[in-house]
Amino acid sequence: MLTIKKFVFNPFQLNAYIVYDENGDCLLFDTAVSTDAEMQQLEGFIAENKLKPILLVNTHSHIDHIIGNRKVAERYHLKLAAHRGGQGFIDRAADSAARFGLPFDGAKEIDVPLDEGDTLTLGNHTLQVFYTPGHADGSLCFYAEPEGFVLTGDVLFNQSIGRTDLPTGNYDILQKSIWEKLFVLPDETVVYPGHGPNTGIGVEKKTNPFVAIGME
Numbered sequence: 001m002l003t004i005k006k007f008v009f010n011p012f013q014l015n016a017y018i019v020y021d022e023n024g025d026c027l028l029f030d031t032a033v034s035t036d037a038e039m040q041q042l043e044g045f046i047a048e049n050k051l052k053p054i055l056l057v058n059t060h061s062h063i064d065h066i067i068g069n070r071k072v073a074e075r076y077h078l079k080l081a082a083h084r085g086g087q088g089f090i091d092r093a094a095d096s097a098a099r100f101g102l103p104f105d106g107a108k109e110i111d112v113p114l115d116e117g118d119t120l121t122l123g124n125h126t127l128q129v130f131y132t133p134g135h136a137d138g139s140l141c142f143y144a145e146p147e148g149f150v151l152t153g154d155v156l157f158n159q160s161i162g163r164t165d166l167p168t169g170n171y172d173i174l175q176k177s178i179w180e181k182l183f184v185l186p187d188e189t190v191v192y193p194g195h196g197p198n199t200g201i202g203v204e205k206k207t208n209p210f211v212a213i214g215m216e
Helices: 036-048 069-076 084-091 093-100 171-182 201-207
Strands: 003-009 014-020 025-029 052-057 080-082 119-122 125-131 140-144 149-153 190-193
Touching (some): 014 190, 025 119, 036 069, 052 119, 084 093, 125 171
Parallel strands (some): 025 052, 052 080, 149 190
Antiparallel strands (some): 003 014, 119 125, 125 140
8 A cells, every 4th residue: 555645845845755654765746945944854754654765756857846855865876767768957957946935955867767658666556657748848746546646746736737838848648648647547546746746537628717627
């Protein structure tokens, strides 16, 4: 059984997640800490629950999702898994951080490239990797079928979707990603987004004002 712990980090109110199994092995998703207090919060939960981080994962490489990558990776001796499509954002990360006044100690390079059809393994559990561009090149979602949840990054939110007015954003492509990769999942699938409250595939498919099925 996989368990999820959510944190809210940095000025962008990012949802960072720890996904861990019954043996304490865990994956760190978008753990973009921006202060010492946030880092201590992350470390405290890992220590208190005797977890063993095995991989750092980014849903995409916008600055609010990757600040702190180097610090977290060095603290736990982790490789970074992400889609190569986000490399341009990593290359410009220092400029992005400066523009928003964010602390930044250098970008972490991608060690484990991920793409559509790949899987992440955690003990006896697997998460399917979906490539879901439209908000940003390199956007990925991660689906745990037996547990019935999907981590959607900034692709799908509660009653909203990721912005498409930023570089590499495209509404038609994002809509296609959501319809073809996410809305085919069971309605009861829980959605853990990159910002804001959790939601579900069924309710978003019926009522999301941007991508509900049947809306043109």
